[in-house]
Amino acid sequence: MYTATAQLGGATVTARKTVDGDSPLGHDWTYTATWSEDNTTVTFDFICNRDKSHTDQVTVKAIKETVKAADCTTTGLDRLSASYEKDGLLATASKDVVTSALGHDYKDGVCTNCGAKDPNYKATPTSTPGGTAPDTGDGTDLLAWTVLLLACAGALTAVLRRRARQISGKHN
Ligand SMILES: [Zn+2]
Numbered sequence: 273m274y275t276a277t278a279q280l281g282g283a284t285v286t287a288r289k290t291v292d293g294d295s296p297l298g299h300d301w302t303y304t305a306t307w308s309e310d311n312t313t314v315t316f317d318f319i320c321n322r323d324k325s326h327t328d329q330v331t332v333k334a335i336k337e338t339v340k341a342a343d344c345t346t347t348g349l350d351r352l353s354a355s356y357e358k359d360g361l362l363a364t365a366s367k368d369v370v371t372s373a374l375g376h377d378y379k380d381g382v383c384t385n386c387g388a389k390d391p392n393y394k395a396t397p398t399s400t401p402g403g404t405a406p407d408t409g410d411g412t413d414l415l416a417w418t419v420l421l422l423a424c425a426g427a428l429t430a431v432l433r434r435r436a437r438q439i440s441g442k443h444n
């Protein structure tokens with residue numbers, strides 16, 4: 273290990289160079305980064321530009337940073353990164369990975385994560401204690417309401433017609 277120290281504008285600058293036995297200049301590393309299949313580790317393959325027989329390989333655990341968390345219906349984004357310093361050369365690798373939406377986690381017809389209602393949920397009498405009104409989103413209930421509504425509309429029309437006749441009768 274050779275160490276050179278110089279005074280530069282009042283600051284002390286130190287440069288270090290590791291020299292191996294074969295080359296007086298030391299290694300001149302370049303590297304390639306390879307992600308593992310599951311994106312948990314990065315393998316850095318170092319090779320010396322001065323002598324291709326000088327190689328090194330290190331596998332580093334990736335650090336995961338959540339850029340955007342996924343929720344029930346939208347995807348998230350994770351930023352994965354790894355780095356390794358070799359003889360003053362900082363090898364880095366990073367990638368962004370889209371994470372899939374989590375999907376709703378329904379319990380008693382309501383999502384425990386976001387509060388969304390389960391469109392397929394059918395309220396059963398046993399699950400609504402205390403006499404609370406059952407969900408009127410049920411198909412048969414809807415039909416009953418429609419019939420009732422049409423009956424009302426018909427009755428109203430009849431009343432209006434009768435009234436119209438009475439009014440016209442007065443004027444004649
Ligand atoms: Zn070398």
Ligand SMILES: [Zn+2]
Binds near residue numbers: 377385386
């Ligand atoms: Zn949800």
